[in-house]
Amino acid sequence: MAARDYGQSSGITRALELIGERWALLIVRDLLVGPRRYGELAAGLPRIPTNILASRLKELQEAGVLRRAPRSRVIVYELTPFGRELEPVVLALGAWGFKAMGGARDEQAISPDSMTMDLRSAFRPEAAAGLPPTAYAARLDAAELLIRVDGPALDVQRGPGPADLVFEGGRAIHRLITGEIAPQRAITDGLVRVRSGDGLLLDRFATTFRLAA
Template identity: 70%
Template sequence: MAARDYGQYSGITRAMELVGERWALLIVRDLLVGPRRYGELAAGLHRIPSNILAARLKELQAAGVIRRAPRSRVIVYELTPYGRELEPVVLALGAWGFKAMDEPREEQLITAESMTMDLRSAFRPRTALELPTTSYAGRFGAVDLLIRVDGDELDVTPGGDASGSGLGGVGPVDLAFAAGPGIRRLITGELEAGQAIETGVVEVLGGRGELLDRFASTFRVAA
């Protein structure tokens, strides 16, 4: 039985009954990045009460959206194939919500999972196909990510190195930069790459600074 019954016979209604409860889609978002232990989910969703997290995980399992799986002597939560079908829905919601974002409140955090999915939401594969393979080391607040674009393929890996040397064993990146929440102004096209650097929204830490324009072309959500 769904946690909430809207009393309508409709595909959208049924979807809302399965994943429309508070926090449910954010759990799905984080699991789209990869399997997570209970504690990792709790840390990534730092405001979620433990009883609500436990309840949502139980409901999502009952709906066939996620499952528990043993990994190296620990239990992780991962999406089922049915759950992974939510990926284009989550990415579309992310792109839609990006347009309505304002300045962050002081208590709002950027997590590796949230930034990874924001980048995936803004990724323009058709544009990327026309550009050379490029790797970026991005520092977003306290989150470091290695971002590699190869044709229409995007790979985002936690880690990155602000010196521009990339992750261990990966080799140097083409551009290393740091940015706070103001990066959204570059992604929505409110700022051009040169303006973002001049105004301090983005700080070039290594590599070729002119490649920020390529980054802005590759990750763009029209405001």
């Protein structure tokens, strides 16, 4: 039974009954990146109370959105095929939310999984199709994302790897995606620090990942 019953019969109503509780859609967002252990989900959502996380996981499992699965002697949570159908919805919400997001405050976290989904929302396959294959390594605090673009194909993974451009950006990546700041200005102002590779490739990154603010 849904935790919330709106007393109406419609597709949107039913969807909200299944995933409309607070934190539910953010759990789905992180699981769209890949299966996660309970502790990994908690770390990616640092403000979620443990009892709420447990409740949401149980509700989403009962709704058929996710399931528990054994992986290398540990239990992970992963989306079911029904749950994965939410991906275009989550990406569209991310693109829409960018328009009202504004700058990140110091107390607001940017997790590797949230950045991965932001990059998926901002990816422009039509622009990338005309550009050479490029790999970017973006460092976000203690985490690193390896972003591979090959024509209209995008792959984002955690961890290091060979890259044409290695840069540290943190919150400035959002400003690049929205076009709030030009790539070379971001480097000049120290908002983005190039660690290796040609800094001009940051222009290619900004062309490939772009959302209107």
